[in-house]
Amino acid sequence: MTDSPAAQTTSSTAPPAGTTRGALLAQGYRSRTVKEELRENLLSRLRAGAPAFPGIVGFDDTVLPQLEGALLAGHDLVLLGERGQGKTRLMRTLGTLLDEWMPVVEGCEINDDPAAPVCSRCRRLAAETGDDLPVVWVHRDDRYVEKLATPDTSVGDLVGDVDPVKVAEGRTLGDPETVHYGLIPRTNRGIFGINELPDLAERIQVAMFNVLEERDIQVRGYSLRLPLDLLLVASANPEDYTNRGRIITPLKDRFGAEIRTHYPVEVEEEVAVIAQEAELVAPVPAHLLEVLARLTRGLRESSSVDQRAGVSARFAIAAAEGVAASALRRAARTGDTHAVARVCDVPAVLPTLLGKLEFEMGEEGREVEVVRHLLRIAVAETFRERLLGLDLSGFTELFAEGAVVETGELVTTEELLSQLGPVSGLAKVLDRLGDDSDVAVDLGHVAAGVEFVLEGLHLTRRVDKENVGGRTVYGA
Incomplete structure (x- = not known):
């Protein structure tokens, strides 16, 4: 539902007969x-x-x-x-x-x-x-x-x-x-x-x-x-x-x-617009598209953003394309064979999207802070919506025993998953997130699901988190 390529059709039949x-x-x-x-x-x-x-x-x-x-x-x-x-x-x-x-x-x-x-x-x-x-x-x-x-x-x-x-x-x-x-x-x-x-x-x-x-x-x-x-x-x-x-x-x-006209009323419609219009250079899991959709809706409701200007659907589309590009960059720099977007890819993209927003006069200098705050809310809402009622004790018990998991833009899929080892309940998490493909084949989506759970647990105050030198450490 964005100002995008023309909805034209190619000729499916030859012109009719008749030249006079x-x-x-x-x-x-x-x-x-x-x-x-x-x-x-x-x-x-x-x-x-x-x-x-x-x-x-x-x-x-x-x-x-x-x-x-x-x-x-x-x-x-x-x-x-x-x-x-x-x-x-x-x-x-x-x-x-x-x-x-x-x-x-x-x-x-x-x-x-x-x-x-x-x-x-x-x-x-x-x-x-x-x-x-x-x-x-x-x-x-x-x-x-x-x-x-x-x-x-x-x-x-x-x-x-x-x-x-x-x-x-x-x-x-x-x-x-x-x-x-x-x-x-x-x-x-x-x-x-x-x-x-x-x-x-x-x-x-x-x-x-x-x-x-x-x-x-x-x-x-x-x-x-x-x-x-x-x-x-x-x-x-x-x-x-x-x-x-x-x-x-x-x-x-x-x-x-x-x-x-109006912006999409339901989150599912916003996600459908992003999925339809975005040209992704790497896979972006469904739960991450939902995070971007909720972030866009949060911006449209924020008192810090000039609502007369609106928040275009192009914001969410460009965000999806940006996080896909971030995953591709990680794969190229680290040799990761699984270029799948993760939650950590979103904050790095946000500064490039500020030109699509118009903030109220009193928000000068706080633009990135406002958007990152709304991103945390969007991740928490998606986490609750997707994983509500699911037993995540397999994750929390690891941290109760002193486990530490480090992730970030340049942490590969293998590095992330090797820090956790087998986790009880992971298969159910992937099923809820819609990423129920073969774990042995689709490790990139598994890593994306794991990182989403870790961020959700932190935002719901069940796991500590610390940012160290461009990397994120859960359980610190």
């Missing part, structure tokens, strides 16, 4: 608006019980019903929410509701419908060729266009402008074919997404009035009426946080729906 308008009509082709197309395909998925928006996590009972309603109603829409709530991912997923292939007039800049062309060039060509009007097929991946709104975006970028090259070729300024179309008309019969709409200068937002209401464009005073067929989707952060701009009231009024 006559052949297309003979096959029973009928024109549909893009909103009719989205409505029919969405209804088909809902009736079949298939996921309408694949890859979207945590919105099933909140955002998606509103989004489905807006699409069925044929509304242009704004997704409003804090950073890292999956707005861009959701926008891009809308493209999967389009037909896989769409016929257009060959050479048309605005994807004209062969059965009902609207631009002057295609109307002239249709009058000249009749049913021999050439047709090409466009894949749905090419029908979603996205623009990041920036203050330097111009009307020409979005709507269009006079093309001096075409004028130099001998066309008159009054000729509509001298227009160079912008991104919006070039997305005709598709979906146009605008990220960070408030960043768009207000005078540029005014230029979009006709697109949203009258469904046409005006270029440089031309008497040019170009009926556009598209779905317009925008994203925005709450205005009280960004302060970089606003969506002007008349433009906001022209959107049919405003949908609020």
